[in-house]
Amino acid sequence: MVDNGARYRVAWRSAVVVLTTVGVLAAFLFVGLSSIVVAFLMGGIMVGSVQLSVGLAQERQAPELVRSVVRWAVRAGFVVVAICGYATATGTATLALLLLIGATSPPAIRWLYPNLADPAAAPAEPRPVETIVVEAEPPKQKRRRRKRVEPEPASPEPEVSPPPAPVVLTELSEEELCLAWRRSFTELEHCTTDAQRLEVAARRTAVLDELERRDPKAFAEWLDSGPRAAGDPSKFFTPRTNHGEPD
Structure with missing residues (x-):
């Protein structure tokens, strides 16, 4: 079940990469170069700013934060350019494509089908109850005297230290x-x-x-x-x- 989920994530990301590549090519065919540059910068700056704010709030290290901001900014730039390419080539059908990508994303699948995403959430099949038969021992003729067990002295309870006084x-x-x-x-x-x-x-x-x-x-x-x-x-x-x- 877990392997199927991992394979699905890889397949979904590969499909998104292919669709983004096709959209970027369509943008170069139907959209001017200046518009492509503007769309790339707008998408990259917006997503990069959000990623930078999140990283600063989490106090991440500077090298890791820079790599994360650049990576997400480049991805967002290409996605915005691809959306412009699809919008110019197909018109309103672009909205249906975006809804389809969002509905088939791994987070959406986990939300719609939690049992498929988490094998532990699926109800387990009841196991058959084994019946154990215990044979009764024959009564013994002689009883052994039981040793008298002296009760152990109760250990003193540890002293509980009072809570520290509040500091003004x-x-x-x-x-x-x-x-x-x-x-x-x-x-x-x-x-x-x-x-x-x-x-x-x-x-x-x-x-x-x-x-x-x-x-x-x-x-x-x-x-x-x-x-x-x-x-x-x-x-x-x-x-x-x-x-x-x-x-």
């Missing part, structure tokens, strides 16, 4: 807030449950709000620098803490 962010210095931001990222990586992750995420949000309230200008400069989730904002806030005060 307004009482922390900017340097301590920056340190709390960095430590919360390490705590987030070691979380094992969704409840723990939500708690740490709420504390990180509260730290950001407090930093912005303390020094909106430094907070804006930090955001403009493209910070990472584990970044250290102290270089933007700490120098301003003692500004104007004697050493």
Whole structure:
């Protein structure tokens, strides 16, 4: 079942590549070169911008992000040129072709036929229940004396440490807030449950709000620098803490 799905994806992509190639050739026959260049740039810039925004939001590495943006921009450019070629050659039939490609795409097939896409979702056939016959043992004439088992002493329950007292962010210095931001990222990586992750995420949000309230200008400069989730904002806030005060 999985092999059939993989083969279908390869076949669908191959068909899309062939249709795109035919559409590009039709564009060169029926559309001017200047219009082709404009269509290619429009499609590439639009899709490339979206891919760039998604990559920046996911904090992907620069080389990988550049390759992904260029790859999707080139694909989108050729697809837009092919659509222009089909629209010029066949007119409104292009819309039917696009709907057919979308309806036969692997995501659409998985949505329409989930059992075909996921073999585990198909109901399993019930297995026959085996009947096991246990023969009764003959009664023994002599009974063995059972040893008296002394109950083991109950182990003392571990002492439960009280939960840490909540930290009042307004009482922390900017340097301590920056340190709390960095430590919360390490705590987030070691979380094992969704409840723990939500708690740490709420504390990180509260730290950001407090930093912005303390020094909106430094907070804006930090955001403009493209910070990472584990970044250290102290270089933007700490120098301003003692500004104007004697050493």
